[in-house]
Amino acid sequence: MDSREFGLVAVQQLLKIQDIHYGFWEKGEHPSIDRFQDAQKKYTAFLFRIIEDTLEKSKDAKMLDIGCGIGITTKKLLAAGYRVDGLVPSAWMARKATENVKAYRDGTRGAIFDCRIENFPVQKENEPYKLAFFSESFQYVKLPGTFEVLTRILSDQGKIIIFDYFKKENVAGKLPMGAAIH
DSSP states (O other): OHHHHHHHHHHHHTTTOOSOOOOOOTTTOOOOOHHHHHHHHHHHHHHHHHHHTTTTTOOEEEEEETTTOOOOSHHHHHHTOOOOEESSSSSHHHHHHHHHHHOOOOSSSOEEOOOOGGGGOOOOTTEEEEEEEESSSSSOOHHHHHHHHHHHHHHEEEEEEEEBBBOOOOOSOOSSSSSSSO
16 A cells, blocks of 8 residues: 555544545635535535536446545445446555445446556447546546546547646746645
8 A cells, every 4th residue: 555545544544534535625715624524525516516417417328437446436426326437546445445336336337447547457348438537536647548548448429527626836846736725
C-alpha cells in the first residue's frame, strides 16, 4: 500500500466515513470535521446530477468509475439502477469495492477491475462504455496511456467527465495544480 492510499484508508477508518473524497464546500464555507459528511453528500448529489444529465437520464448506458476507491459511489449508482463498473489500482480497495457491489453484480454491471486505467483489460467483445468518469482520481493517472485506453473502451458517442478541481497560481517553486475549495 503506497502512502497516498494509506492516507485515504486511514482517514476513512478514523472518521468512520464510507466515501473517500473531500466533499463539496461552498465559497466562503470553512471546511470542518463536523460538516465533512454533509460536504460529501453535496458532492455525491452534484456528481449524480451531472451523470444523469450527461447520460440524458438513461440508466441503460454503461459507465466506468475510474478510481472507485472502495466502491461506495459505484454501489450508489448501481443501487439507483445504473450500469456501472469500477476500477481501482489497489488490491485492498478492489476487494472492498467487490464486497460493496456484490449485491448488484449481474454480468452486465458491477465488475471491479484491480488496475490502473492505462492497464485496463481492453477486449473487443466487451460492450463500449458511454461514460467514463474520474471522481477525485484524475491527478493519479498517466495521461498518454489513459487517453489511449479511453479511446478504445468508449463508444463513438462516449464522454469523459473529470470531477476534480484544480487551481493554478503563479508562485515560483510550487506545482501549478493542487486541490482547492470549490
